[in-house]
Amino acid sequence: MIIGDYRFGIIPDTEFRLDGGAMFGVVPRVLWEKVCPPDEQNRIRMNMNCAFVDTGKEKILIETGIGEKWTEKQTAKYGIYREKPFAETLFEKTDCRPEDITIVVNTHLHFDHAGGNTVLADVGMKPQFPNARHLVSQSEFDHAENPHERDRASYLPENWRPMRETGQLELMPDDYEVVEGVRLQTVRGHSETMQTWRLDRGGETVYGFADLIPMKPHVALPWIAGFDLYPTETLAFKKEILPQAVRENWLCLFYHDPEQPICKLRHADGKIVASELDLDEY
Secondary structure, eight states, X not given: OEETTEEEXXXXXXXXXXXXXXXXXXXXXXXHTTTSOOOTTSEEEEOOEEEEEEOSSOEEEEOOOSOSOOOHHHHHHTTOBOSSOHHHHHHHHHSOOGGGOOEEEOSOOBHHXXXXXXXXXXXXXXXXXXXXXXXXXXXXXHHHHSOOTTTGGGBOGGGTHHHHHHTOEEEEOSEXXXXXXXXXXXXXXXXXXXXXXXXXXXXXXXXXXXXXXXXXXXXXXXXXXXXOSOHHHHHHHHHHHHHXXXXXXXXXXXXXXXXXXXEEEEEETTEEEEEOOOGGGO
């Protein structure tokens, strides 16, 4: 997909599953199960859809998925179904190998967004992208190093400390520009320090909601994940950003959607909904 003079792509990591009730908060199961049928453990199918941006000079990866360091017990717990390594999918989609990536961006350091930052080595962990600068906000890093009981299980230090040791980790402001046209913004809702990202090039905009609107069904205003620490602020964000996405005809990336993660939004019956995208247009 070409966005202006940049090459853009989606790198799906692997299917995994989380509890449907946790993913939809106060929305009753009788409603959400119609669009996300649960398994016998009440878990729904999800994926991690990482973004790739090739500027001609930089090869940027936004998020790295859930990683491949899980034990058999953890794999069963999260319903991880990996058909191939992330590096193989990356090459299939972009013709790039991990060593070709020059910048890795994490919107936050939860294990399902930063798990692929590192891989198992003979001794401990090592960076999967050995030549890449790894960018994360200072605020998110500080919280990841000192999480509270509400989100401690989501932060695994092996996903960022190896880059700290190699000097690849760069701590950034709450809002910053990665390269011309690619910007990160901190938005409270899912957490206090998570960021969303935006690519503007050639009159087109691609917007990544990260975990604020993780899947297409979450476009509905009250459909907010129970994981969100500040759900009313997530709601306020959705009321502001979704009309703008429709008005400006953005391409929207839903990081956890297991079917078609990139869509455009439109008005239908007084609501904003995600519509199927004809990728042949791009």
